[in-house]
Amino acid sequence: MRKFLLACLFIVALGFALFNFKGLANQGEFQSIVLDFREDIPAAQINSEINAIAQKYGVTPRLNSEFSKTDNIYILEGNKQILDNLKKSQLSKETEYIEPNYVYSAFYTPNDPDYTKQWNMHSINVETAWDETKGSGMTVAVIDTGISPVPDLETTKFVRGYDFVNDQIDALDDNGHGTHVAGTVAQSTNNGYGVTGVAYEASLMPLKVLSGSGSGTVSDIAESIKFAADNGADVINMSLGGGGVSELMQEAINYAHSKGVVIIAAAGNSGQNSASYPARYPHVIGVSALDSVGEKAPYSNYGAGVDISAPGGSESGKIVQETINPKTNESVFAGFQGTSMASPHVAGVAALIKASGVTNPDDIETVLQQSSRSVEDDPLNHFGAGQLDAGAAVKLAIKGQISFRDFFRWLQNNGYLNLKFWFDGGAVALLPKVLMVVGSYLLAWFLRNYLSFGWSLSTGLVAGSSGLFLLRGLYIFDLPQWPLRVMGSSIPELGTAIQGSSILNPIFASVLIPVVLVVLFLGNPHWKWVAIGSAIGVASCLAVSAVMSPSILWLGSGMVARLFLATNALLCFGLAYLASKGEGKFA
Template sequence: MRKFLIIGLFLLGLGWAVSNFSGLAAKGTYDSIVLDFREDRGTAEIENQVNAIAAQFNVRPQLNSRFSEADHLYVVKGDRQLLNALKRSNISKYTEYIEPDYIYSIPEASLSGVVDASSAQPSGGQAPNDPLYSKQWNLHNISIESGWAETKGSGVTVAVIDTGISQVPDLKETKFVAGYDFVGEQEDAKDDNGHGTHVAGTIAQSTNNGIGVAGIAYEASLMPLKVLSASGGGTVADIAEAIRFAADHNATVINMSLGGGGESSAMQEAIAYAHKKGVVVIAAAGNSGQNAANYPARYPHVIGVAALGASGEKTPYSNFGAGVDISAPGGDTSNGEAGGILQNTLNPQTGESIFAAFQGTSMAAPHVAGVAALVQSAGVKDPDEVETVLTESARKVQDDTLNQFGSGKLDAAAAVNLALRGKITFNDFFRWLRDNGYLNPRFWIDGGAVALLPKLAMVLGSYLLAWFLRSYFPFTWSWSLATGLISGSSGFFFLKGLYLFDVPQYPFRLLGSSLPELGSAVQGSSALNPISASVLIPGLLLALLLGHQQWKWFAIGSSIGVSVCLATSAAIDPTLMWIGGGAIARIYLIVNALLCFGLARLAMKPEDKIV
């Protein structure tokens, strides 16, 4: 009987651990591996190591892009086997990290048999004839050409709430609708800073016109709304007015490459008004490198955008965490202009047209606004549905514990393809969750942090199993045992996705972690800490609590939970801090899982009854 009970509890814990396994939350595939060599090692030594890899594993490591040399960022073709081999090898000492490259996955729900998976792949490009197009790595990174094969944003109006827009030569063929200058209170919303024109260029630069650069939704119309003065600042009141103006004048996308200030109900209401009128509102996450997007990106119904560099990494300046819904190229000019986003704008001193490379989340937001216009042009109009298309089609980033990338990296081709399929089912559960998370702009839920639906199903299933066990075995389910099971196997996982603005997220990661995960929860690492991922904590708990009739069951429960968590990690992804992945980690985890199970069994002495 006791045996059945232990096995039953083991299975129960296993269910929890499997459902909580992050690998299932964002399962991705990859066919190449990124190696980031340590800067302090010197180029010659790194080259030696690169050659050693080539010889030892019969692969050809290559610099990721022409921007990767300073960073020593290499990629090699390979699978999990090679990844683990590399991690185990001597080479890992010379690297900052070795990890899978760009884990892309179209969510299963969106592939639901309507079209075959191959159509989600970029199909045939059509490069425009703009001579500087080859320098626009950002457009290449979001797979724009396959998106253009379907739509170029025709029929959609994008409002650019910024420093105004000047009709520089490479905007001559772009369509404009009437806007307004809220700073100078006049009809003509010319730019006197250069920022707004640059942002407008990313959205709808005249393309295939034989001059300059390209823009994303170049058949869309631009609505210039000037709210920021020549110095680049403006008041919340003007911005709120501009949002209402856009909504009242048939704009269906708003881009706000601006931020700062405090909470303002005028602005929040203006955004809610625009959302209700069917406008997709997009804003930059901010450039202070802090944990949480700034206003207006953090308001309800605003898509907050973080900035990526040319290699797809989070830029050092980009805000992250709460309020970041998606990431897109924002550029990094710290190593030269080639790393920035190139558009046609004006020199504010002379008013002359220039092609300038800027960096910032200001540059990332208009990428999303441009793709939102493509999505609307492809037939998906509702702002919630557009957001779903953008976030579901984004390239998922695995192990994004700090939410640096939101739902992933913007992908124009995948977004347009998903929109054309026309079967957008905005999950009611997520709508409920998000709207409740957005009851006020003080807290935020990262829906992608954990796979919630399978988890809820597993929790329900576990309760059914518990009910089943109870009807067979004469024991009363005790809270101490259940608490032990949860703490041991999964922790209060849902807390991992909860953020309070301007507050560190690690307390939630700690509460949302199981006992084995505790040792790496503060750093936000997905690798397990071998100290906490061992028999140590359950052993201590049992030693301390064995004498207590009720709390003893907490210790037994957690011992079983930890056993299951470790066994699951050993089976799916044995990665330990300091040790890495592979056989050593796997054996370590299995041995400790068995020890935990043995401890639990020993502690359930025959004369004991669960109270």
């Protein structure tokens, strides 16, 4: 286990080291470049530089706006190659900075015109969850009064259901309750019409167990639960309930749970100190209702059987979805309130969690509860584990995973899918670029999910592998650059940092300094981990240097230099392993 953890930390440090190498793509998209000329540069000199750029690159820098005259901020069309060339040119001494003019955009917001009325969707932080998944591939069974094909379900996917009340395949709604509930789960979204649903790329399975009057039997409900489990449902929502324990229903619930189905149920609307059945059964997530300000809705049951809370609405703010008017059978946007409205919020988020890769129903319940916004003062269990947070739930669900979809999106967002990036520099530069891309992605992923060890180890990793590398590109007018170069250098680079040379000093680029640090600090419970982290960091920096730029003072840049760096990288890693041996955890 210790070797595995050290290997993981080595990957992190490797990522830090890779950040040192030129050519690392900027973390964003841009089509233009910002030039911020120093205020003390005469206008005539600025014009001369602008003309030179126009002549060399065929693009003419222009003021960003009429307000840019005093700050001398110019914009020119350009790519990464032009950006790198400008930074290397004399122009870098005449500007405060030369940087990409990154393109930012609004976070994802659906274009459904009545989305602004859905305070409930905002309150569960669903937009953050949508950045990762919309529930594609999941099926949510809605055990209710049926579902009618209203216009705002037109693009929603359906799978075969059943009407257990009338014993027929078409499970149409003759009440309006089931269609409303289904809308919260997966209303057609971003279709320029109506409102939104939580997991709108999921499929709905309509199972009618309640008649037009809104009532139904335990036997029908139990059969529908087994039907859902046998026909591919990932999540079951039951916005229904009553009193009395049923062994038949408990058996059906246990069966569905054993097949990996997540089961959600409403706590009930009697305002009493216990949830109704089926919310109270084991393997069922019972949901109480919140009003529009996050308080327990007045009607909501609480206490035993409540596992989590979600928006259910109240007179001051109801849950709006499209449903049917049971008297005319016409579609209508209507505001309902009740734990029936709270339950499908949780069912939708459960679908998002499962789409993110967590498949076991108990694990999904754990994710829902651990990611919820806890309420400290809750002696009567109004809220269960807390208030539903879709964004936090999905983030917790994807923690530790490297999905191809996520990696592909990361490649696209950072310009790595542009062929020019890979072919610029020829075949010689291809391997370093592959290492750079994979290493920096692993670094970003690892930092996002697992950088939970203490400051001491992470400090050593940074010092050993990269230093505060951003400082090396910082230019402060009339101040010496060498202090910034020193602070921006890793331990192996310190030997030549003052001179600004890229050639490594073999004394610093070896196991020597990590050995000294380990000997000095091994007895200290905190600084020991700085030494261990620095050994891992130095190992990664030397390993990268051995492959990409083996240039060492007195040893040259050939095979001898490569062997020297590789050998010392192995020694540093071994030193870190020996120094950490016997410890229970990283500080």
